[in-house]
Every structure is written in C-alpha cells, then in structure tokens.
Amino acid sequence: MKLPVIKHLSQFIEDNDEDFIIETIETLENLTEVSSLKDEELDVIGELVSNMYGALEVQKMVKDGTPKKEALNTFMSRVLGSIDK
Amino acid sequence: MVQELEQDNLQDIIDSNDIVVVQYSATWCGNCRIMKPKVKKLASELEAITFVIADAEKFPESRKLATVDNLPTFATFKKGAFVNQVQTNKFDVLKELVEEIS
Numbered sequence: 810m811k812l813p814v815i816k817h818l819s820q821f822i823e824d825n826d827e828d829f830i831i832e833t834i835e836t837l838e839n840l841t842e843v844s845s846l847k848d849e850e851l852d853v854i855g856e857l858v859s860n861m862y863g864a865l866e867v868q869k870m871v872k873d874g875t876p877k878k879e880a881l882n883t884f885m886s887r888v889l890g891s892i893d894k
Numbered sequence: 895m896v897q898e899l900e901q902d903n904l905q906d907i908i909d910s911n912d913i914v915v916v917q918y919s920a921t922w923c924g925n926c927r928i929m930k931p932k933v934k935k936l937a938s939e940l941e942a943i944t945f946v947i948a949d950a951e952k953f954p955e956s957r958k959l960a961t962v963d964n965l966p967t968f969a970t971f972k973k974g975a976f977v978n979q980v981q982t983n984k985f986d987v988l989k990e991l992v993e994e995i996s
Contacts, residue, residue: 838927838928848984851928851984852983854924855924855928856924858925858927862922862923862924862927865922866922887922888922890951891920891950891951891957892965893957893958893963894963
C-alpha cells in the first residue's frame, strides 16, 4: 500500500472515471489464476490491486465531501488500524 | 464451505468447532481478494475444517485472537486454542499451514 500511488490513482479517477480502475482490478485478479505465475509477479499484482482499491476508497470519501488530503490520511489510518503493528 | 464473519464473535466459532482456519482480510486488500477464491476451493475439499473469513478492520476483538501484522493473515485454531499463523498470498503456503493442523 503506497500513498503516492493511491494519490496518483485518485487523481486519475477524478480526471477520467473509476470504471477504468474497476476493470483493471478485474483483469489483474483474473490474471492471478495463471498457474505459472512467479511469486514476485503475484506480489506485484497484489500490491497494485491494493493500491487501486485504496484509490477507490479515497475517492468514495472525496465524493462524500472529505478533502482529498484528509481522505488519504483517513484511509491510511484505516489500513494501519486493521493490523497490530 | 467458507463462513464470512458477520459479527465480532470469532471466539464463539472457534469454541464450537474442532478445527478452524481463519483468513483475516480487508475489503481494500488486493492479496486478500486474490486468496479468497483459493480459500473457497480448499474449503470445498476439506469439509471437516471450518473456514472463516474475518474482516480485520471491522472486527478488532476477533483479530486479537491471532497476531495480525499484515494482510492477509491465516490463522489456525484447534479445540478452541490458537495453533499457528502465516501471512501469505501463496496457495502452497496456506495449504502447508492447513495440512499441519489437519
């Protein structure tokens, strides 16, 4: 989960449409069914998908009126609040 | 069959089933999404084991039953007690964890 990537993708959603991200997620998730995929390739896909879901969550908050910076910080707090570190 | 946790009551499920495998997950976690169909497939092959998917964000009390420092975390429980856990997006690693307890 990388904040600059999520920020970039959120901007992409604002400039274009979230459907691009949703369809990309579906494509990447489908790609993980390839049995010959290497571990590192799977890791990269997993990370990309997480960032895309993150951007969708941030965009949801922005749509509801939360300022973008606050939405990004709130989302990252949610991520950290979901694990025991 | 995989059970999706609907309330923060994982301990009750662990207490009432002999062997339980839990996937701690989150809606925005890519690796969790990737593992979900694989967990469902494994669960359909191992009917004696109770598989549960727990939202780590929504259910903090259930999360406390295992050390969840990354997602997805898979934890095994036997006769009401925690046995082992692993963080992985690799089906083989999950399978090893489940074989260890079954």
